[in-house]
Amino acid sequence: MQLSLGPVLYNWAPERWRDFYFRIADEAPIDTVVIGEIVCSKRSPFIAPHLPAVVERLRAAGKQVMLGSLILTSLPRERRQMAELVNTAEFLVEVNDLTCLKPLVGRPHAIGPFINIYNEASAAFHAQRGATRICLPPELPMSSIAVIAAALPSVLIDIFAFGRVPLAISARCYHARLHKLTKDNCQFVCDRDPDGLMLKTLDGADFLAVNGV
Amino acid sequence: MFPHKQRTRSSLYSGKMNFSEVTPPASSPLSVPPLLALAVRPLPLLPLEAVLSIVLLRVCREHPRIFDRLGVHAGKRFGIKPTDLPFAFLLAPAPPRPRLSVVRNLPNDLDARISSPLAGLFGLVEGRLDGDALLFSRDLVVEGDVEAVLALRNAIDDAQVDPMAEIAGMFGPLAEPLKRALQVARTVVSSSNPSHKGI
């Protein structure tokens, strides 16, 4: 079995983001690293200047690098971002929304955990179109994982093994809402919670971490 | 903060009561007027129970699909409490002998407990009121096995039961007083809610 590292989901300072991946390259026994901003398209420009250096460092360390696509794509600007992403042919793209699938059909690509693969038929559908790896949704029970993996021996199946589980994506930004801002003028307040905003139940039990959208 | 959001309290049940001498109940505009509640207090429960049992058997006979929809929940015991009346109902719908008893106080060992003003309960049975809407306005309170209550509500809503017709379809000395009481209750409640319009 191999180890993969999912993308950083929080809004980190660009230098911190870069240095984190430098350390992963230098120190972590990881086979595959998925990078890129997949949560909020507004954050993408921040890490862009550091992407080439991070990719180079990770590859030099022998890691396979994949680029993750946005989870929720609705704006024209986001569609253009995704079109650019799939055109960078040198990377395996991890598809998190069917938006960018059409130009990838027939080309090797990865299916990310935000594409709903709940059964062997939908996994085979994507495998037939060029998916070489599939990261299964975290809510999938072990019995389903076993069936899908057995049905597609030639596809590399990724599953969540450690860390927080991404539970939902929204058009609405909850960080902006909490700070009484609109999403379009959010002032990137999510950067104040680099490990997410802790959310407790009314009884004080730790419950969720809020991360922008 | 969110100027696009409209927020008003429910206006459905806000009609003024017809009895000017009666103080409107503070709890819910759906409530039976206190005068009526007072009037039914001394009613003996046994005749009421006998009538309702016959109604229940008729309903179950004519609407067998209720049990398909109830599924495993047919075996459960539901306490139904009209919050504006001095008694409650205990429903155990399990075939072959569905039972509906009338009690002064509900026992504690129920699977679920449903509380609402009588008009709310009546409206639910007749399909004139929406259960979720009553929950949202807090005119309906559910405790215990929420799933069983949901199954019961959906089964009854689909059955299109007409309790007045069921009672009218019965003959006998016991049916008449209850029918009259229910008609009075319904008339009073309906006229106190002119904006009702079947919602």
Next chain:
Amino acid sequence: MELICPAGTPAALKTAIDAGADAIYCGFNDETNARNFPGLNFSRDELSDAIALAHRRGVKILVAINTFPRAGAVSLWHRAVDDAVAAKADALILADVGLLEYAARCHPAQRLHVSVQAAAANADAIGFYAETFGARRVVLPRVLSVAEIAGIVREVSCETEVFVFGGLCVMAEGRCSLSSYATGQSPNMQGVCSPASHVAYNEENGRTKSRLGGFTINSFEIGEAAGYPTLCKGRFTTKHGTGYIFEDPVSLDAATLLAGLRDAGVTALKIEGRQRGRAYVEGVVRHFRQALKALDSGLPIDAGQLMPFTEGQATTVGAYRKTWR
């Protein structure tokens, strides 16, 4: 614009026909549809009878088979597709690509709609479904503004259907595991969100506490309007205070936006609420039928009349207005 109405029972379906529905969507009484609630939905016989009745009255029936088939049990969903086709459903509402492929292959003449659970939120994704499976219509996720919908309609070859009233998913549909996290059951897999079996209401110190899967998700004062016990409309605490972090208990009502949706080129308007009673179906469908008549005659549309049916006795136009985000 077509008016697409919900029905959780045959009785609700008859009510929707009488109240003026153009089409009614419903599902089988099992995990193949996303309203798999106790006591709800249609047996095979009930669906056949319902479709026959609807067709006599000139009303279409759309069958939602919109959960994601369970691995190793896909045949259950295939059977649902086959049975709905055999019952002469006017369209199937599907979300899973494997199931869409099956339906397109085995029933090439059957009209297919892409469920909101597929979360196809832009012209590229919608185009993929239309081209790959011949899908004739897409139900748009509740993440788009009216202007964005207009842009999508201009670009795609298939029809669009949008929600105009009822429950408002705050998270992108089909991509939310909040219910799964709290209860182990999810809309995508079991067809339930915040299932009643995991909900508990308790009266404590004069307040009603709602719990989901053991987590306290809200606490109401006596008489304070409530909503469904879903996580996205619960009260929680952060370092900034306590409140509705994601969304207040509130329902969608886009009655005031009908002209904009018509001008955007939307084909069909959908009312949420297969889990609701006949009274809701009657009240909401009739209201929107009147609103559409008013729209055709250039008359103003009454808004706010449906407030008693709504969560929290409050409404929002949701993402249709951009500032909601």
